[in-house]
Amino acid sequence: MQFIDGGVTAPKGFTANGMLCKIKESSTKNDLALIFSEKLCNAAGVFTQNKVKAESVKLTKENIANGKAQAVIANSGNANACTGEQGAKVARKMASLAADVLGINSGDVIVYSTGVIGKQLPVEKIEKNIQSLKDGLSKEGHKEARTAIMTTDTHYKECAVQTVIGGKTVRIGAMAKGSGMIHINMGTMLSVMTTDCAISSQMLENALRKSVAGTYNCVSIDGDTSTNDSLTILANGMAGNDEITCEGEDFEIFYEALNAINTQMAKKIAGDGEGATKLIECNVSGAKDVETARGLAKAVISSSLAKAAIFGSDANFGRFLCAMGYSGFDFSPEKTSITFESAENSMRTGATDFIGEQKGKRTSLKVFENGVPLDFDEALAKKVLQEAEIKINIECKDGTACGTAWGCDLTYEYVKINGDYRT
Structure with a gap:
């Protein structure tokens, strides 16, 4: 193909x-x-x-x-x-x-x-x-x-x-x-x-x-x-x-x-959402079934608070967990991990003052592991979240199913476009 x-x-x-x-x-x-x-x-x-x-x-x-x-x-x-x-x-x-x-x-x-x-x-x-x-x-x-x-x-x-x-x-x-x-x-x-x-x-x-x-x-x-x-x-x-x-x-x-x-x-x-500046891809792995994996991923990229955090390049992962929690899909928060991944190889590597690693042309930064927040480098996280394409990788450890959803950040421009769309 x-x-x-x-x-x-x-x-x-x-x-x-x-x-x-x-x-x-x-x-x-x-x-x-x-x-x-x-x-x-x-x-x-x-x-x-x-x-x-x-x-x-x-x-x-x-x-x-x-x-x-x-x-x-x-x-x-x-x-x-x-x-x-x-x-x-x-x-x-x-x-x-x-x-x-x-x-x-x-x-x-x-x-x-x-x-x-x-x-x-x-x-x-x-x-x-x-x-x-x-x-x-x-x-x-x-x-x-x-x-x-x-x-x-x-x-x-x-x-x-x-x-x-x-x-x-x-x-x-x-x-x-x-x-x-x-x-x-x-x-x-x-x-x-x-x-x-x-x-x-x-x-x-x-x-x-x-x-x-x-x-x-x-x-x-x-x-x-x-x-x-x-x-x-x-x-x-x-x-x-x-x-x-x-x-x-x-x-x-x-x-x-x-x-x-x-x-x-x-x-x-997803990448051309009204007023959008960033494409968000949320990947959920380790869910109990595919429906759950997709449902959790879509809950994250649909959350207005999560989308606003991505717009502000704020690693506020609590908003993602919150969205998963009210999604109606079952998962174990205490076994969940969250990693941010950038789309470009533009971040520094080899330093010892942050938890991060290179994956080809992407930079990965884990911020939450097995239900516990990590002491991560906020400056590096901000750089990762400033990319035009961002992956939010969530590991649930409840099964073997995976699912992906796509969305975009929530910007001032979205409100401007829709405030006077008809007139």
């Missing part, structure tokens, strides 16, 4: 495009995207568990219930959530507009929307530009599409991998958005995945749900689960491998590639 360029158009048979329609009048970047497969695809998806769901989510769940789809139309600037009957009509109109220009059934169109909640989406702007959007579909169009779904994101998020299944080269591509209102709990984060692998809808769903549990669902920016969280995958089978219809070697190879992309995309989203 190797990472490649191309995003959602890396697999055979997929084209894409994006353009500016000014769905939000103040927009200056692309805000409408279209992704198309020349062949009907097997499809699967997972969606927000928020009781309040956007109209695009409701329609997409309905449209892929039969395991089929061929196109994705997505807009930013308006979430089309809490918009009632009019919003439902708009979502259906978006699907029919895309279907008409592509010459496909409207029931085979996935609809994504993201942006401000509680405002009617001006679908007439999409209608005015849909033909131009379709006419610009190309293999290079992933570059235009990947920016069209961004809201407060500071940079686009895409990824693609290539592997071999049954002697055939198989590619999987993805693009995503997500910066705020992120506390993913799927089945405002959007992700579109494409593949030319021949795989049944059921096995697509199995792979997706298995992967999401340890990737996207282990991300939190601010504790708010969006009304619009959606992750769908389309598989057109054009790689020419024998269709994967059951578990086995081919399925495991596909899953490994899918999970590699989802892990990278989850980290990209």
Whole structure:
């Protein structure tokens, strides 16, 4: 398996495009995207568990219930959530507009929307530009599409991998958005995945749900689960491998590639949280089961106090233990150890006045061991926590299971962005 360029158009048979329609009048970047497969695809998806769901989510769940789809139309600037009957009509109109220009059934169109909640989406702007959007579909169009779904994101998020299944080269591509209102709990984060692998809808769903549990669902920016969280995958089978219809070697190879992309995309989203300056990775080992390990890790990266401490480069590990304690997941505090690990080899080594060690290009500093605080070097800890990427490694000694979660620091800029987001 190797990472490649191309995003959602890396697999055979997929084209894409994006353009500016000014769905939000103040927009200056692309805000409408279209992704198309020349062949009907097997499809699967997972969606927000928020009781309040956007109209695009409701329609997409309905449209892929039969395991089929061929196109994705997505807009930013308006979430089309809490918009009632009019919003439902708009979502259906978006699907029919895309279907008409592509010459496909409207029931085979996935609809994504993201942006401000509680405002009617001006679908007439999409209608005015849909033909131009379709006419610009190309293999290079992933570059235009990947920016069209961004809201407060500071940079686009895409990824693609290539592997071999049954002697055939198989590619999987993805693009995503997500910066705020992120506390993913799927089945405002959007992700579109494409593949030319021949795989049944059921096995697509199995792979997706298995992967999401340890990737996207282990991300939190601010504790708010969006009304619009959606992750769908389309598989057109054009790689020419024998269709994967059951578990086995081919399925495991596909899953490994899918999970590699989802892990990278989850980290990209976590690192681009609204106002964020640092990516936090919390690794829990020695838990009694995987669910517990992931739950404890997510509790740590979701804690506002822990996130604020990371922002201030303050080694206040008590906040991490506190979050673990109220998480609802069982662990033994008296057997727990915590280590901070930096992402870069920029710290001093070889001194005798601190507890720390080099691990390749990373600097490790243990601050808590078997339920007891250590006499660590506060200055070194601050340097470790000033890095752009920080690992919090927690050892529980209650079992053998491991889990990872990703988040970011809580900054003044987050409040500024969300204080006047609508106006």
